[in-house]
Amino acid sequence: MRSLKYGFCLFFTSLLFSGCSNKYEVTFDSNPRGATLICNGNNWGYTPKKLYYDEKVRNYSSLDVSSCSANWVSGYKATYPKDMQIFPNGGTIVTLDRPTYGEGYPMDAQFALQVEQMQAQQAQASKAEYDESLRSIRNNLDHIQNQQNRTLEQMNNINRNMQMDNLNNNLNNINNNLNQINRNNRNFNWLAP
Template identity: 60%
Template sequence: MSLVLAGVAAVGCASKYPVTFDSYPQGATLVCNGTNWGYTPKTLYYDEKVKKETSLSLSSCSANWSSGARQYYGTVPIDQFPNGVQQTLQRPDVPGFQQDAEFALKVQQLNIQKQQAQAAQQPTYSQQTVSCKKSFDISGQIYQFSQMFCPPGYYAAF
């Protein structure tokens, strides 16, 4: 049976079947059917039709560490995990573990930096402004205040 991934960008898909691919050490590249989905851990959402099956074969997906080590995922028993599952692969016992562990730390640091950059772009309470007009002022002048509400004596300008 051929199952198609609905996509990584799908968020909050109650009808989709989430599979979180993880690895030890983390930071392995997840490749499914020749498509690079990024670094582990990574959640992919499968079509809801898989919920009708007893199991889902993930053998077309592999964790590929920076050292060249590779491991393939197995089969997920959907009937035991109807709301989604996490699969974690152990890195094979081959040379290069130190390189893969160091790369995992770099990936983790990059993810933290990305989260910090995204948080810095979000307006904080002190960065938000509101446009207000002064009560009983017929000039129509609009005032900007660095808060969420107009102060007393002003009303919101729409």
């Protein structure tokens, strides 16, 4: 069931972000990282997080992203700006700094480390899955190549056997013709005075 959920999430995410090259990329970051990004009531996961906006945004000088907030585990919350600057030739990275004073900062900093470790483990697991998939593809290609080699060898053997059969048939025909000539010569010699 978990893999089904994982597969559905991957499928949905790929549909959601397909064609991102035509979109305007905004990276929502926070300091410390690992704050939950909430935009219009939707949870987008931990910062840093890339979201994609319609390419028309490139025509603006700024974008209102105040509907998005960084929510740290300590309960501290900060809202992204109303006038985030747009760079028409690229994307924008917008970072919210949580004040280091006040209650809960050590908890948020510790959580940022945990999120970073979790993301590193996920990346390592993804790499391991990728490596295993690559290994499986290589094994399948090797198997196909071996199968093709065996088929080619069988075809070569069949061709050699057919050539030998044709050669034997030709030799038998020549032999039969020679025997016939010899018989005709004997008959001719027998009839000759």
